[in-house]
Amino acid sequence: MEVVYRLSFLGTKGRTKAVALEKWFHNDFEKGQEDTYVIEGVDVGEPLMIKLENNQGGLFHRSSDWFVDKVEISCSSNNQAMYEFPCYGWVKQEAVFFEGKGWKVFSQTH
Numbered sequence: 194m195e196v197v198y199r200l201s202f203l204g205t206k207g208r209t210k211a212v213a214l215e216k217w218f219h220n221d222f223e224k225g226q227e228d229t230y231v232i233e234g235v236d237v238g239e240p241l242m243i244k245l246e247n248n249q250g251g252l253f254h255r256s257s258d259w260f261v262d263k264v265e266i267s268c269s270s271n272n273q274a275m276y277e278f279p280c281y282g283w284v285k286q287e288a289v290f291f292e293g294k295g296w297k298v299f300s301q302t303h
Contacts, residue, residue, distance in 0.1 A: 196257040198284070199246040200230075202266065204237030211246060240266050240276050246287045259284040 199211040214230050243266075247259050261280040268274060278290045 196250040197248045198259055199248075200232070200264070201244045201246075202237065202240045203242040203244075204240045206236060206238030209234045209237055211244070236268075236270065239274075240278075242289065242291045243278050244287060244289045245280070245284045247284045249286065261288075264290075 198214045200214055201209050201211040203209075209232075212232050212234070214228070243264055245259075245261060245264070247257060249257050260283050263280055264278045266276045266278070280288065280290060282288065
């Protein structure tokens with residue numbers, strides 16, 4: 194079984210299903226590496242909470258614990274809004290970050 198990391202989030206208009214964070218032919222989540230993923234889904238409004246999951250898989254690793262600095266979320270319909278969820282911790286099975294742990298980094302009004 195391979196390691197699978199998932200992300201889901203709750204917003205002001207609903208929630209997403211958990212989505213696997215993986216790219217074909219790419220070593221995801223290597224030490225010191227920054228990874229960017231594009232996720233398509235329904236509009237859930239402004240993100241209030243994120244959930245990170247780790248299935249603890251992997252054949253050649255004693256532990257697949259995942260250290261996450263932060264998660265940044267932007268929306269394709271409003272690419273000027275960026276939400277940052279500081280984590281700075283290990284995700285052993287799952288970690289949840291609630292409203293107040295994330296904030297709008299910037300927003301411009303037209």
